[in-house]
Amino acid sequence: MSLAEKVYQKSPVFLQNALLSAYGLHLYRLRFRGNFERRLGELLQSERFSAAQLLELQRRRLAELTRLLHERVPHYRDHLKSRGATPEDITLENFSAVFTPVTKAEPSVTMVPDAQQTAGRSTAIGAPTPWRRTRPMFTASRR
Numbered sequence: 001m002s003l004a005e006k007v008y009q010k011s012p013v014f015l016q017n018a019l020l021s022a023y024g025l026h027l028y029r030l031r032f033r034g035n036f037e038r039r040l041g042e043l044l045q046s047e048r049f050s051a052a053q054l055l056e057l058q059r060r061r062l063a064e065l066t067r068l069l070h071e072r073v074p075h076y077r078d079h080l081k082s083r084g085a086t087p088e089d090i091t092l093e094n095f096s097a098v099f100t101p102v103t104k105a106e107p108s109v110t111m112v113p114d115a116q117q118t119a120g121r122s123t124a125i126g127a128p129t130p131w132r133r134t135r136p137m138f139t140a141s142r143r
Helices: 003-010 013-032 035-046 051-072 074-083
Strands: 110-113 131-134
Touching: 013 035, 035 051, 051 074
Parallel strands: none
Antiparallel strands: 110 131
16 A cells, blocks of 8 residues: 555545545646647647648558557557567558457457356456456358
8 A cells, every 4th residue: 555545544534535636636637738738739720631631640640659559568569570560660551451450250359257266156246257368259250
C-alpha cells in the first residue's frame, strides 16, 4: 500500500471526500488540457480539408501511431520485427498487408472460465473469475 493510500485510509471521511475531489480535478486536467485542445483544433480545421489534405493528415497520424506502437507496445514491436518492417515502412497503401485484420468470425484465442479453478465455488455477480486461453472452438472458412 502506497503512502497516499495509507494517508487516505487513516483520514476522516470529510478529508477523504476533499482528497477524492482534488484527485478528480487532477484527472480532469490531465484529460482536457493541451493535447485535447490541440486535437480538437485539428478536428475543427480538418472539417474543411480537401481530399489531398485529408490524405496527408491520415499519413501523418498513421506514422505517429506506428511510431508510438513500436516504442510502447511489445506485441506490435515483435509483430513488426517478425514482418521485417519498421514504423517508417508502414504506409496507408501497405497497412493491411502488415497488420492483417482479425474479424469476429476468425477468433485466434477464446477466453473461457477455468473449470478446475472454479469447481465447487459459487460465482457471485461481480466476483473475479479465473480465465484460461483455449484454441478456437470453430474456424471460419475462407473463400
